[in-house]
Amino acid sequence: MTDAATTAPAPALGPVLRNFGDFGLLRLLGRSSLTIAWLAIDHRTGEPVRLLASTQPVPLPAMRERCVDDAKRAARLVHPRIAPVREVGCVDRFPYLVCDADPIDLEPPSLAASVLSLDDLVRRAHDLLDGLSYVHEAAMVHGDIGLHTVMVDAGGRLRLWGCGLAQALGNAAQTPRAAAIPPNTSTAVPAAPSLGYLLSREIAACGLLIQHWLLGRAPMGEPDMPTLVRQMTTIDLRLPAELPQPVPVSLRLIIHRAIDLHPQRRFVHARSFERVLGTWRQTQLLGGNGFDAMFAERIRRGGHLPARPMLGNRITTIAGMEKQRLDTVVDVLLEDIALSLGLLRSANAADAAAITAEEPVLTVKRAMQLMGTVGLRRVASGMKPWPGMLKPAGVRALESALQRALLAGHLAEYLAPAGMDAEAAMLAAQFQHLGRLLAAYHFPEELQQIARLRAAGDVGTGQPLSEETATLAVLGVDLQGLTESFLRLWGLNESLRQRVRQIPLDRQVRSPDTPGGWIKLVASCANEIVSVTELAPPAQPAALTAVLNRYHHALALDTEQVRSAMRQARDKLSRHLIHADAAR
Numbered sequence: 239m240t241d242a243a244t245t246a247p248a249p250a251l252g253p254v255l256r257n258f259g260d261f262g263l264l265r266l267l268g269r270s271s272l273t274i275a276w277l278a279i280d281h282r283t284g285e286p287v288r289l290l291a292s293t294q295p296v297p298l299p300a301m302r303e304r305c306v307d308d309a310k311r312a313a314r315l316v317h318p319r320i321a322p323v324r325e326v327g328c329v330d331r332f333p334y335l336v337c338d339a340d341p342i343d344l345e346p347p348s349l350a351a352s353v354l355s356l357d358d359l360v361r362r363a364h365d366l367l368d369g370l371s372y373v374h375e376a377a378m379v380h381g382d383i384g385l386h387t388v389m390v391d392a393g394g395r396l397r398l399w400g401c402g403l404a405q406a407l408g409n410a411a412q413t414p415r416a417a418a419i420p421p422n423t424s425t426a427v428p429a430a431p432s433l434g435y436l437l438s439r440e441i442a443a444c445g446l447l448i449q450h451w452l453l454g455r456a457p458m459g460e461p462d463m464p465t466l467v468r469q470m471t472t473i474d475l476r477l478p479a480e481l482p483q484p485v486p487v488s489l490r491l492i493i494h495r496a497i498d499l500h501p502q503r504r505f506v507h508a509r510s511f512e513r514v515l516g517t518w519r520q521t522q523l524l525g526g527n528g529f530d531a532m533f534a535e536r537i538r539r540g541g542h543l544p545a546r547p548m549l550g551n552r553i554t555t556i557a558g559m560e561k562q563r564l565d566t567v568v569d570v571l572l573e574d575i576a577l578s579l580g581l582l583r584s585a586n587a588a589d590a591a592a593i594t595a596e597e598p599v600l601t602v603k604r605a606m607q608l609m610g611t612v613g614l615r616r617v618a619s620g621m622k623p624w625p626g627m628l629k630p631a632g633v634r635a636l637e638s639a640l641q642r643a644l645l646a647g648h649l650a651e652y653l654a655p656a657g658m659d660a661e662a663a664m665l666a667a668q669f670q671h672l673g674r675l676l677a678a679y680h681f682p683e684e685l686q687q688i689a690r691l692r693a694a695g696d697v698g699t700g701q702p703l704s705e706e707t708a709t710l711a712v713l714g715v716d717l718q719g720l721t722e723s724f725l726r727l728w729g730l731n732e733s734l735r736q737r738v739r740q741i742p743l744d745r746q747v748r749s750p751d752t753p754g755g756w757i758k759l760v761a762s763c764a765n766e767i768v769s770v771t772e773l774a775p776p777a778q779p780a781a782l783t784a785v786l787n788r789y790h791h792a793l794a795l796d797t798e799q800v801r802s803a804m805r806q807a808r809d810k811l812s813r814h815l816i817h818a819d820a821a822r
Contacts, residue, residue: 268386312402319369367512445496491711517714544626632682643671673717
């Protein structure tokens with residue numbers, strides 16, 4: 239680079255500080271230890287541009303060539319969240335690339351730091367990850383993510399720029415043997431770290447950049463992002479308890495997952511990070527259904543839930559029971575939650591609705607009355623056999639979730655007061671577990687991350703995390719949101735959807751004024767009691783008393799009634815499990 243004191247000032251852009259090849263450097267936009275960004279003017283056209291160059295001269299010809307080649311490859315990428323590249327080259331051993339300047343670049347820089355709303359901040363982060371995901375999916379890396387390699391327009395939308403230029407420079411800095419290569423005696427480029435390693439570091443860099451926006455300053459006071467990322471394995475970089483604005487625990491956990499000290503705990507892909515953050519914004523800030531499209535694709539590929547083992551044998555057995563009481567047939571069907579869901583959906587479909595003008599079908603018994611064994615066979619033929627798309631490691635988690643749901647259903651059946659449809663109470667209690675079942679089947683890896691987050695607790699308070707909060711941090715929706723998404727996609731009617739919304743633990747229980755409300759109440763009570771049984775034995779008596787007091791006004795249950803109902807529920811579940819094992 240050469241001084242240009244005699245160079246004429248660029249019109250309306252201020253004086254040229256120095257020249258760099260065909261460009262006049264006007265204003266420093268930012269820098270890291272790898273690259274430096276300038277607002278510049280192209281002397282050939284008189285147009286303002288953004289110029290990114292290596293911070294230091296690159297002595298090795300092979301390294302310079304690699305930098306230029308990587309930047310040219312990345313320049314072929316076309317995406318709304320990536321700024322197009324005008325030119326790539328090298329001047330005096332400084333590799334560089336050039337993009338068009340954004341109109342906001344031409345305005346005088348503001349001395350006051352702007353305060354972003356949480357929505358603007360998360361949208362900006364989502365834009366960053368959307369662009370970076372496209373780079374990663376092309377098997378490339380950006381190389382130097384930082385404040386100086388993102389451009390934000392007047393509308394707050396962000397674009398990534400400078401892709402590829404610093405990849406080789408970063409590889410050298412991260413490769414231990416790079417320091418041992420004398421710069422004047424070798425032309426070999428140091429061996430690059432694995433692509434997976436580089437992708438993980440860039441995901442972490444995004445998390446740290448989001449943290450910078452939240453804090454309004456560099457994390458740990460370190461402004462150089464490459465240095466900060468290198469220190470991640472030895473420094474806890476999680477968000478402090480006090481922040482300039484309130485940040486929900488679930489969003490904290492999303493950011494913490496991106497910058498976890500252990501790479502295996504971070505998001506595996508930038509696209510996963512982008513989807514979770516986008517879903518979180520849609521559901522928590524905008525009240526939308528951004529999760530639905532991705533979830534719909536998973537359901538299309540893997541089915542809603544897999545049928546229990548030996549489905550064919552079970553259907554044959556049921557077909558042979560046509561002369562027996564319908565209740566006996568229904569009792570067998572209710573042990574397969576996936577099959578029950580399929581029957582209800584089919585019975586409420588347009589072709590079945592044409593058969594009857596009655597109320598929506600809310601029980602398996604009514605569905606069987608409408609559809610018979612012919613309809614049952616049709617539903618069963620379209621289901622995924624056990625264990626569906628699950629790998630062996632995830633089968634146990636789904637088995638456990640199914641048994642918990644079945645136990646809650648049987649308990650609701652025995653807690654149902656006289657005059658209530660016991661099957662409806664059982665189904666509601668089972669379906670209140672849909673979020674856990676769907677997570678175990680469609681998101682098995684994320685379920686493991688949820689367990690790890692709950693075990694680690696909240697860094698700000700030291701308190702254990704609830705299942706809902708941890709799920710929100712990993713998936714972008716909580717368990718109830720996951721259930722709601724499924725019910726929308728599955729097309730089940732609103733009457734059933736109301737019943738499977740468990741009464742929130744922080745809401746006072748009141749006596750309902752509708753039959754559906756009573757069914758929801760009994761199902762919620764059953765699920766809270768099942769949760770009590772999972773606590774350490776010394777904590778169970780007080781927790782059970784709290785549940786009974788909570789529901790006393792509506793159900794007036796006592797401890798002995800609950801214990802008797804739980805014994806009956808466990809016995810019924812045990813009989814089912816014995817029969818299922820024998821059938822295999």
